[in-house]
Amino acid sequence: xxxxxxxxxxxxSLPKDGTAGALAARxxxxxxxxxxxxxxxxxxxxxxxRLAPTMRDLAExxxxxxxxxxxxxxxxxxxxxxxxxxxxxxxxxKKPWLMAPVDLQAIKAAGVTFPLSMLxxxxxxxxxxxxxxxxxxxxxxxxxxxxxxxxxxxxxKQAAELKRVLIEQGAWSQxxxxxxxPDAEIFTKAQPMAAVGHGMEAGLxxxxxxxxxxxEVVLVxxxxxxxxxxxxxNDVNLRDVEGRSALLLSKAKDNNASAAIGPFxxxxxxxxxxxxxxxxxxxxxVEGEDSFTLKGRSSMSQIARDPxxxxxxxxxxxxxxxxxxxxxxxxxxxxxxxxxAKGQGFTHKKGDVTTISAPELGVLANRMTLSTEAxxxxxxxxxxxxxxxxxxxx
Numbered sequence: 001x002x003x004x005x006x007x008x009x010x011x012x013s014l015p016k017d018g019t020a021g022a023l024a025a026r027x028x029x030x031x032x033x034x035x036x037x038x039x040x041x042x043x044x045x046x047x048x049x050r051l052a053p054t055m056r057d058l059a060e061x062x063x064x065x066x067x068x069x070x071x072x073x074x075x076x077x078x079x080x081x082x083x084x085x086x087x088x089x090x091x092x093x094k095k096p097w098l099m100a101p102v103d104l105q106a107i108k109a110a111g112v113t114f115p116l117s118m119l120x121x122x123x124x125x126x127x128x129x130x131x132x133x134x135x136x137x138x139x140x141x142x143x144x145x146x147x148x149x150x151x152x153x154x155x156x157k158q159a160a161e162l163k164r165v166l167i168e169q170g171a172w173s174q175x176x177x178x179x180x181x182p183d184a185e186i187f188t189k190a191q192p193m194a195a196v197g198h199g200m201e202a203g204l205x206x207x208x209x210x211x212x213x214x215x216e217v218v219l220v221x222x223x224x225x226x227x228x229x230x231x232x233x234n235d236v237n238l239r240d241v242e243g244r245s246a247l248l249l250s251k252a253k254d255n256n257a258s259a260a261i262g263p264f265x266x267x268x269x270x271x272x273x274x275x276x277x278x279x280x281x282x283x284x285x286v287e288g289e290d291s292f293t294l295k296g297r298s299s300m301s302q303i304a305r306d307p308x309x310x311x312x313x314x315x316x317x318x319x320x321x322x323x324x325x326x327x328x329x330x331x332x333x334x335x336x337x338x339x340x341a342k343g344q345g346f347t348h349k350k351g352d353v354t355t356i357s358a359p360e361l362g363v364l365a366n367r368m369t370l371s372t373e374a375x376x377x378x379x380x381x382x383x384x385x386x387x388x389x390x391x392x393x394x
């Protein structure tokens with residue numbers, strides 16, 4: 001049986017090239033009763049809050065990577081010790097632990113950015129929250145669409161023609177609109193400061209009986225719309241809730257502990273760029289206490305909308321984010337493997353260990369629980385500002 005603790009080592013958590021990149025973290029320091037922005041380096045984890053009090057400030061810096069790699073700071077401890085102390089079940093509250101590596105940024109997400117996930121959204125819509133109907137609908141929808149739509153450019157003349165044909169057939173869907181139409185779906189995944197990090201429990205709303213992880217790359221975006229880094233994310237999704245009505249998207253997406261981000265932000269430098277992100281392969285594994293295992297992969301090379309275009313649709317003259325934002329880029333992975341009765345598909349069970357990984361970004365591991373049982377979110381923006389003021393960092 002897998003445990004989150006199995007992934008809480010430097011060897012399991014770090015990118016393939018270790019600490020060679022500009023890796024930034026947030027660490028809770030009990031001695032100062034608050035979080036610190038930290039640089040993850042070969043010789044330990046260093047508090048660089050004197051140079052950047054918040055991750056928002058670090059992202060806005062002219063050369064964040066240089067600060068992370070070379071900025072002077074206070075050594076907090078070893079990465080091994082901090083990782084080992086992160087899972088709630090065995091945490092020593094007197095020692096530092098890892099947090100989600102974002103703070104004041106808006107937490108946004110792009111939906112229906114891969115053809116496969118677009119099809120699954122149409123299936124959810126037609127199934128009206130009933131997983132037993134999914135397989136028959138899946139075959140019908142694929143037959144209606146016909147051909148290979150992976151090369152279809154959203155907003156193109158070809159996409160508009162497909163829309164016309166599907167409308168004539170009575171097969172049009174709101175998910176097809178955002179999947180192949182000119183306007184991307186950009187929604188609020190969670191409130192600033194609400195995300196959970198690597199090694200922490202992730203939450204499922206207790207009303208849901210059909211849900212899934214969504215393994216994604218998460219971009220770090222400045223207030224001016226610059227893309228300066230990336231990390232991993234789990235956009236925990238309630239398929240039955242959103243399937244009942246797209247107007248229930250906020251209930252399906254934004255619940256306590258339902259946004260997981262981590263383990264670290266990797267800032268762009270000579271070895272890691274936006275082009276690197278465009279080639280990333282994201283892997284998913286779910287390991288249940290019932291010995292169930294689910295594996296999948298999501299290739300950024302198959303995204304229908306370029307990451308830079310998604311950022312432009314999120315921030316610009318039409319919408320500003322003074323503290324920047326992080327943007328989940330969507331997933332091509334929609335689990336259909338049965339877990340139990342045939343035709344019921346996949347759904348989470350309490351105790352599942354979900355791991356999302358990419359060689360360039362490391363591993364994000366979370367144990368699934370109910371949102372009502374996960375640690376309540378209590379340390380918000382007001383608490384952070386008061387804490388930083390007491391520490392003389394503002």
